[in-house]
Amino acid sequence: MITPYDYINIVFYFLFIGGVGVYFSRRSKDTSDYFRAGGALPWWVTGASAWMAGFSAWTFTGAAGKMFNTGAYSILLYYSILVPFIILLLFTCYRFRRMQVVTPFEAVRLRFGQGSQVFFTWARLPFMLVFGGVTLNAVSVFMAAVFDVETTTVIVVLGSMVVTLAMLGGAFGVVASDFVQMFMVVAVTTLVAVLALNQPDIGGISGMLEKAPPAHKDWSQFARPQFIVLWFLGLMFTKIFEENSIDKSAKYLMTRSDRHARMTLIIPIIGTLIGPLMWLVPPTVAAIRHGNEIDQIFNKLKFPEEGAFLLTASEVLPTGMLGLLLCGIFAATLTSMDAGLNQGAGIFVRNFYLPILSPKCPEKKLLIISKLSTGVFGMVMIGSAMAWETMREMQLFDLMTQVAISLGLPMSIPLLYGLFWRKTPPWAAWSTVLVGMAASFTVKFVFKPEMFAWLPGMEGPFMVEEVTTFYVFGTVIFVGGLCTLWFFGTSFFYDPTDQKYMATLDEFFGRLKKPMDGSEGAETPENRAVAASIGKLCLIYGVFVAALMAIPNPISGRLCFLGCGGVMIVVGLLIWRSHRVR
Incomplete structure (x- = not known):
């Protein structure tokens, strides 16, 4: 499957x-x-970086496995973020930019006080590192099976690369690599989908839909319609809170103005609409061709169906291009993890070390500590990935969904409401999180689907997918409901005579009312040089990909390399020429 050209x-x-x-x-x-x-x-x-950070290698492993078994059902996961994006576009993203802070949790201090800032710093950091470990584990398990090496070895190698980029390049390195890698991922995955559909035994889109396994066409085989609706609604409401909460503001803090903050969403929205449709094709083709054989083909994977995307790619791509796809899968992981490490270090340095341990720390020393913190957190994330490999028993798709909802939702709710609602005491945010954590624990260990069998359409016995849906939706409703009641209930303890707290509230909400016209991030020669550098990077990678047309292949295969590389060359040239410093 792997050739020297791929290496x-x-x-x-x-x-x-x-x-x-x-x-x-x-x-x-x-x-x-x-x-x-x-x-x-x-x-x-920022738009390219935001979209790339929104998905990872599990798109091509865990999600591909779900698509292999259920077809377009898993696309609902991606489309559940469209309504949250619209809310973000209309009401939230420009408020993020107006906060005028370096890291999101500095805004938490302005809104809720230093106590809440410290609480969220230590509550959020472990979550980010654990989730980063799950992501790293996802791609490492997959790559270990592909290259026939130990999973721990892959975890260390990939994790070290992520740490190196995040530690040395900082936010500039993260977003620059995200932009280049976006075009690489889009070009190669689009090519895989087109080539797969053009295979004679598939017969295009209509042929694929006709030949798809029965479960792809009849979702009732694994879940009743009402459960599917509840699953979609549960995911949508979770993402409304997550995408619009203060701690998700990092990408928008990088933008030049209110206008640029809003335009950042153009790429994520378009990518969300089109991307899943392309990613659906290879797993579906694999299900048509190898529905009963995939267990033998990927017998080293705990869940063999997670290799469905790669299986189709290996059959349709020209010699040497499979390595480019593997790099794209690396890229999907890298973009979400290096951004997470950069934000995690920012949370620690700017929201704990600087205000608590060393308020007078000079900026030069603080920058060094930031880089060291990134390295340390990277090592913790690598250790987390190794731990997940021994602990996980469910598929990556379900695992990451459950982790995100159970841990992330309680922390997101007060950080969304607090952006719009003023009349709460300083302790409203952290107390809401504790209530939400307790509620999440209750759903996980106390609630059972059988307890609600008396409701119409909820009668047992329950299929596996329905049980998963129950816990997803149950967590959202119970945790979301209790957290909402608690947060707004604290308004009864709002004290307008607390002068210190009122001063911070006035500053925070005063910033939200002040438009950012771009003067802070005006296009200076240095800023133009950064954009031009991104163009050069895209150009360099495009030239390399185009040069691979020298690999012995039929003319169609050589044109594939030329097409993918050509797209990156054209984009790189346009960016470089329009932003170069004259």
């Missing part, structure tokens, strides 16, 4: 990412540069 792709990718980190290490002059790129990035950079 050339992989080696170049590793060198390229390392070079990006080294190059942009010179751009960070202070922690504002390191954690939010100075708040001067154009929308097309």
Whole structure:
């Protein structure tokens, strides 16, 4: 399956990412540069980074496994974020930019006080590292099976690469690599989908739909319609809170103005609409061709169906391009994890070390501590990934969904409401999280689907997918409901005579009313140079991909390399020419 030409792709990718980190290490002059790129990035950079950070390798492993078994059912997971994106576009993203802070949890201090800032710092950091470990584990399990090596070895190698980029490049390195990798991922996965549909035994979109397994067409085989609706609604409400909460504001803090903050959402919305439709094709084709054989083909995977995307790609891509796809899967993991590490270090340094341990720390020393913190947290994340490999017993798709809802939802709810509702005491946020955690624990260990069998349409016996749906929706309703009641209930204890707290509230909500016209992040020669550098990086990678047309292949295969590389070359040239410093 893997050829020497594929290894050339992989080696170049590793060198390229390392070079990006080294190059942009010179751009960070202070922690504002390191954690939010100075708040001067154009929308097309932050938009690409936001979309890439929104999915990871599990899109091509765990989600592909779900698509292999259920078809378009899992697309509901992706489309459940569209309503949250609309809310973000209309009401929230520009408020994020107006907060005028370096990290999201500095805004928590302004809104709820220093006690809440410390609480969320230590509550959020472990969650980010655990989730990062789950993500790293997902791609490492997959790659270990592909290359026939130990999973722990892959975890260490990939984790080290992520840490290197995040530690050296900071926010500049993260967003620059995200932009280049977005085009690589889109080009290669689109090519896989097109080539798969054009296979004679598939017969295009209509042929694929006709030949798809029965479960792809009849979802009632694994869940009743009402459970599917509840699952979608549960995911949508979870993402409304998560995407619009203060702690998700990092990408919007990097933008130049209110306008750029809103335009940042163009790429994520378009990507969400189109991307899942492309990603659905390879697993579906694999289900048609190898529905009963995949267990033998990927017998080293705990869940063999998670190799469905790669299986189709290996059958349709020209020689040497499978390595490019593997780099794309690396990229999907890298973009979400390096952004998480950068934000995690920012949370610790700007929201604990600086205000609590060393309030007078000079900026130069603070930048060094930021980089060291990124490295330490990276090691913790790698250890988390190793732990998940021994602990996980459910499929990655369900595992990541459950982790996100159970741990993330209680922390997101007060950080969304607090952006709009003023009349709460300082302890409203952290107490809401504790209530939500207790409620999540109750759903997980006390509630059982059988307890609600008296409701119409909820009669047993329950299928496996219905049990999963029950806990997803049950967590959202019970946790979301209790947290909402508690948060607004604390308004009875709002004390307008607390002068210190009133001063911070006035400052916070005063900032939200002040439009950002772009003067803070005005396009200076230095900012233009950063954008031009991103164009150069895209151009360099595109030239490399186009050069791979020299690999012995039929003319159609050579044209595949030329097409993928050509797209990156054209984009790179356009960006470089329009932003170069004259």
